[in-house]
Amino acid sequence: MKLRTLVVAVVVPLALLAAACGESDEKKAESGPAATAAPGGATGTTKPDNTGVPGISDTTIKLGSTLPIVGTAATAGVGLRDGIKLAVDEINAAGGIDGRKVETVVLDDGFDVNRLVSNVQKLVNEDKVYAIVAPAGSQALPGTYDFIKSSRTPMWGPVSPPDPKIEPVFILAATRTAQLRVAIDYMGSKGVKKLAVIGQNNTLGAEAKAAAEAQAPKNGMTIVAQETVEVQSKDVTAAVNKVLSSGADGIVMGVDNAQAALVQNQINQAGKRGSIIVATDSGAGGPGGDNTTKLCEPNACEGFIGAMQAELTTSDVAQVAKVRDLSQKANMAQGGLNFILQSYAYTTAFFEVLKKMNGNYKYENFYKTAEAIDYDSGILPKIKCGALPEGHSCGAGAGLAEFKAGKWTVVQKFTVPK
Numbered sequence: 001m002k003l004r005t006l007v008v009a010v011v012v013p014l015a016l017l018a019a020a021c022g023e024s025d026e027k028k029a030e031s032g033p034a035a036t037a038a039p040g041g042a043t044g045t046t047k048p049d050n051t052g053v054p055g056i057s058d059t060t061i062k063l064g065s066t067l068p069i070v071g072t073a074a075t076a077g078v079g080l081r082d083g084i085k086l087a088v089d090e091i092n093a094a095g096g097i098d099g100r101k102v103e104t105v106v107l108d109d110g111f112d113v114n115r116l117v118s119n120v121q122k123l124v125n126e127d128k129v130y131a132i133v134a135p136a137g138s139q140a141l142p143g144t145y146d147f148i149k150s151s152r153t154p155m156w157g158p159v160s161p162p163d164p165k166i167e168p169v170f171i172l173a174a175t176r177t178a179q180l181r182v183a184i185d186y187m188g189s190k191g192v193k194k195l196a197v198i199g200q201n202n203t204l205g206a207e208a209k210a211a212a213e214a215q216a217p218k219n220g221m222t223i224v225a226q227e228t229v230e231v232q233s234k235d236v237t238a239a240v241n242k243v244l245s246s247g248a249d250g251i252v253m254g255v256d257n258a259q260a261a262l263v264q265n266q267i268n269q270a271g272k273r274g275s276i277i278v279a280t281d282s283g284a285g286g287p288g289g290d291n292t293t294k295l296c297e298p299n300a301c302e303g304f305i306g307a308m309q310a311e312l313t314t315s316d317v318a319q320v321a322k323v324r325d326l327s328q329k330a331n332m333a334q335g336g337l338n339f340i341l342q343s344y345a346y347t348t349a350f351f352e353v354l355k356k357m358n359g360n361y362k363y364e365n366f367y368k369t370a371e372a373i374d375y376d377s378g379i380l381p382k383i384k385c386g387a388l389p390e391g392h393s394c395g396a397g398a399g400l401a402e403f404k405a406g407k408w409t410v411v412q413k414f415t416v417p418k
Contacts, residue, residue, distance in 0.1 A: 055130025079336025083343030188219030208254025
């Protein structure tokens with residue numbers, strides 16, 4: 001009896017061991033080779049760990065922006081907001097990104113510097129957004145850079161400040177300085193010899209001055225006047241009179257859209273409209289839209305040159321026609337369609353980066369992926385970013401459009417300054 005018990009005690013464990021070995025081999029045969037690392041940090045079917053990444057849940061991606069929804073720059077702000085909405089609605093209708101729907105938080109800053117800075121902090125600290133997309137306010141945005149750098153929150157496509165050459169900020173279009181440099185080159189080709197600058201007493205005006213100082217010598221021009229106007233002031237008379245008395249035959253402006261119209265009204269009233277070329281950046285010029293031209297007196301904006309960061313709204317380019325149709329169906333203000341085009345293209349480019357991240361939304365992966373992006377929206381110059389320390393100036397060049405006989409016409413396609 002004792003022997004039988006001993007034999008059973010020995011045989012049963014051996015049988016179990018054999019069965020276990022067979023089962024392990026079968027599982028290996030079914031599962032095939034060991035899982036290999038997938039792009040973006042995932043291995044096999046393992047989902048990337050996004051724990052602690054702001055604005056990311058299993059079902060949503062939260063983005064933010066701050067824009068001038070009311071005030072003197074409302075046409076631009078509303079248009080930029082609407083372009084973001086079109087892009088978000090489109091991606092969500094297609095199932096989102098990696099199964100996540102995109103949510104947005106858009107705050108109104110009223111074109112006020114302090115409110116914009118506070119809004120950026122709120123979006124990051126309270127709303128917990130993943131990134132800030134297409135914010136506007138080139139004179140105010142630099143005041144957020146130290147905070148953005150410390151939080152590492154991506155700022156994608158700000159309109160259109162200088163490139164701070166820091167990790168989180170990606171400039172997708174020519175800066176105001178670059179836009180005005182292109183405009184000055186154009187003026188040179190038209191025979192302008194005496195250049196004047198009218199700029200606000202802030203970074204906007206400083207960029208216009210920098211453009212003139214960089215580009216006038218290259219075109220054989222002399223800077224004959226540099227005049228300053230107060231931010232949001234409706235009195236530009238003194239500045240315009242000094243420019244006219246200087247004998248300038250070309251003027252570049254670093255002002256807002258309302259002041260751009262006031263300057264031209266004053267020039268028109270002085271009977272100088274036909275003898276001076278006036279140019280400004282895309283934000284103040286609004287080529288393709290009416291945010292400036294509707295404020296001009298009859299014929300006062302005739303010949304006005306606006307820099308283009310995006311194709312004209314009347315373009316027959318397929319992507320432009322698509323956005324034009326979408327915005328009409330959504331009953332969005334067509335006066336701001338030029339800004340709708342811009343922010344739609346910025347936002348869709350951002351989605352292209354997210355799609356390439358393979359579900360790993362950690363900021364290290366975002367920066368690596370964004371720096372390698374090479375994307376043609378059909379609306380903007382090609383977006384191609386590089387790595388630091390050169391900066392993240394991802395869009396090269398600006399175009400120029402002229403307002404004549406009540407409509408905008410391209411006079412120079414996208415190009416870079418001399």
